[in-house]
Amino acid sequence: MALISVDEALSRLLGGVEPVGSETVPLARANGRILAADLAATRTQPPFAASAMDGYAVRAADITKVPATLKLIGEAPAGRAFTDAIGAGETVRIFTGAPLPEGSDTILIQENATRDGERVTALESAPSGKFVRPAGLDFKAGEVLLTAGTRLDYRRLALAAAMNHPVLELRRRPKVAILATGDELVEPGEQPGPDQIIASNHAGIAALVEDCGGEPLQLGIAADRREHIAEKIAEARAAGADILVTLGGASVGDHDLVQDVLAASGMELGFWRIAMRPGKPLMAGRIEDMRVLGLPGNPVSSLVCGVLFLRPLIDALLGRPPRRRDAELLPLTADIGGNDQREDYLRAQIQRDDDGTERVAPFERQDSSMLATLTRADALVVRPPHAAPLPAGTPVPVLRLPQG
Numbered sequence: 438m439a440l441i442s443v444d445e446a447l448s449r450l451l452g453g454v455e456p457v458g459s460e461t462v463p464l465a466r467a468n469g470r471i472l473a474a475d476l477a478a479t480r481t482q483p484p485f486a487a488s489a490m491d492g493y494a495v496r497a498a499d500i501t502k503v504p505a506t507l508k509l510i511g512e513a514p515a516g517r518a519f520t521d522a523i524g525a526g527e528t529v530r531i532f533t534g535a536p537l538p539e540g541s542d543t544i545l546i547q548e549n550a551t552r553d554g555e556r557v558t559a560l561e562s563a564p565s566g567k568f569v570r571p572a573g574l575d576f577k578a579g580e581v582l583l584t585a586g587t588r589l590d591y592r593r594l595a596l597a598a599a600m601n602h603p604v605l606e607l608r609r610r611p612k613v614a615i616l617a618t619g620d621e622l623v624e625p626g627e628q629p630g631p632d633q634i635i636a637s638n639h640a641g642i643a644a645l646v647e648d649c650g651g652e653p654l655q656l657g658i659a660a661d662r663r664e665h666i667a668e669k670i671a672e673a674r675a676a677g678a679d680i681l682v683t684l685g686g687a688s689v690g691d692h693d694l695v696q697d698v699l700a701a702s703g704m705e706l707g708f709w710r711i712a713m714r715p716g717k718p719l720m721a722g723r724i725e726d727m728r729v730l731g732l733p734g735n736p737v738s739s740l741v742c743g744v745l746f747l748r749p750l751i752d753a754l755l756g757r758p759p760r761r762r763d764a765e766l767l768p769l770t771a772d773i774g775g776n777d778q779r780e781d782y783l784r785a786q787i788q789r790d791d792d793g794t795e796r797v798a799p800f801e802r803q804d805s806s807m808l809a810t811l812t813r814a815d816a817l818v819v820r821p822p823h824a825a826p827l828p829a830g831t832p833v834p835v836l837r838l839p840q841g
């Protein structure tokens with residue numbers, strides 16, 4: 438089977454994906470979740486003209502010449518408006534957030550006044566509107582401030598609260614079942630045999646799924662035996678997974694059984710093997726409405742393909758807009774060689790000069806088993822198929838790796 442391009446693989450993977458359904462979630466549990474519908478303000482904020490400072494509500498015209506003495510006729514703390522009007526030569530003690538009393542048009546801050554009983558002396562003038570927040574300064578009722586597909590965070594949740602939405606309509610978190618495969622693998626914390634290693638991909642992929650707004654479901658490690666793999670696939674189906682991610686066993690070795698067993702479990706193959714490094718044995722398909730993504734076993738291939746393919750798939754299920762993978766260009770710190778037919782994703786560090794200019798430095802060694810290098814990397818340099826060698830200083834496309 439010929440290798441297909443990364444673009445072709447992405448369009449086959451994402452073509453026809455519809456967002457998952459929605460659910461109603463209390464504001465307090467909505468952090469990191471995705472809005473399923475546009476969110477409009479149910480109220481105007483502030484709902485009234487309000488003081489932005491502690492001081493005195495006055496008529497600007499009364500204090501154009503200073504010192505000017507005014508009569509104190511009441512008080513307006515936040516939450517308790519002064520309900521009468523202010524006449525000429527009068528003032529009201531006011532605090533930050535309180536409604537501006539009728540008749541007043543500016544705030545004399547307390548630092549610019551002295552008080553003696555009911556006599557307030559303005560020491561400085563204040564133009565009309567000074568320290569007054571007009572009604573609707575922040576937003577107005579009916580304004581759509583957050584749109585469907587937005588990920589909620591500390592700022593957006595505060596805004597949703599201010600718009601008076603105690604519950605939100607959010608996308609259900611897509612359920613992503615994760616299955617590691619291979620006789621050589623044991624769980625972290627277990628004692629590996631002399632020819633075994635610790636499985637790591639499932640831990641990384643689960644974290645990526647969570648960061649993307651999905652719900653990971655660990656299926657554990659399947660031995661390289663058909664019946665064991667088939668059982669785990671059935672488990673993913675029974676759990677109602679939206680996506681089954683398999684890790685390893687995707688290549689061409691005698692023990693790479695995953696694709697066979699998936700086919701026997703009813704998988705319709707979308708594609709297998711792509712022109713990408715790392716990530717050549719990537720596979721995608723579906724078993725009815727469960728999407729299957731077969732990530733290569735090499736740890737860096739697994740995680741890089743997770744970023745390149747699993748993340749956009751979860752984004753699409755969440756109704757989020759697609760992201761470009763080559764939108765940013767940074768100059769190279771050193772010469773790099775040419776490329777073969779596979780699109781290369783080189784782990785690289787971003788270096789910042791004293792003047793703030795950023796440049797990108799690919800690591801010398803790019804073996805796809807080297808997780809420590811991946812962890813030291815800030816970004817991936819994207820090298821198109823058949824790219825020519827490039828000298829230092831040439832701008833190249835970079836994909837910043839998602840940070841926690």
Ligand SMILES: Nc1nc2c(c(=O)[nH]1)N[C@H]1C(S)=C(S)[C@@H](COP(=O)(O)OP(=O)(O)OC[C@H]3O[C@@H](n4cnc5c(N)ncnc54)[C@H](O)[C@@H]3O)O[C@H]1N2
Nearest residue numbers: 617636637638639684685686687688693717733734735738
């Ligand atoms: N003759 C060929 N051999 C290989 C080819 C090829 O085209 N022809 N492709 C190579 C490429 S590229 C990759 S990538 C690997 C990936 O193959 P698999 O997806 O079948 O992965 P495995 O063989 O199961 O494992 C590869 C490697 O990764 C380790 N591994 C597997 N799972 C995990 C895990 N969950 N956590 C940590 N490490 C894991 C495994 O022990 C192996 O060392 O195939 C090349 N071979």
Ligand code: MOO
Nearest residue numbers: 715716717738805
């Ligand atoms: O995905 Mo493989 O890592 O290209 O070695």
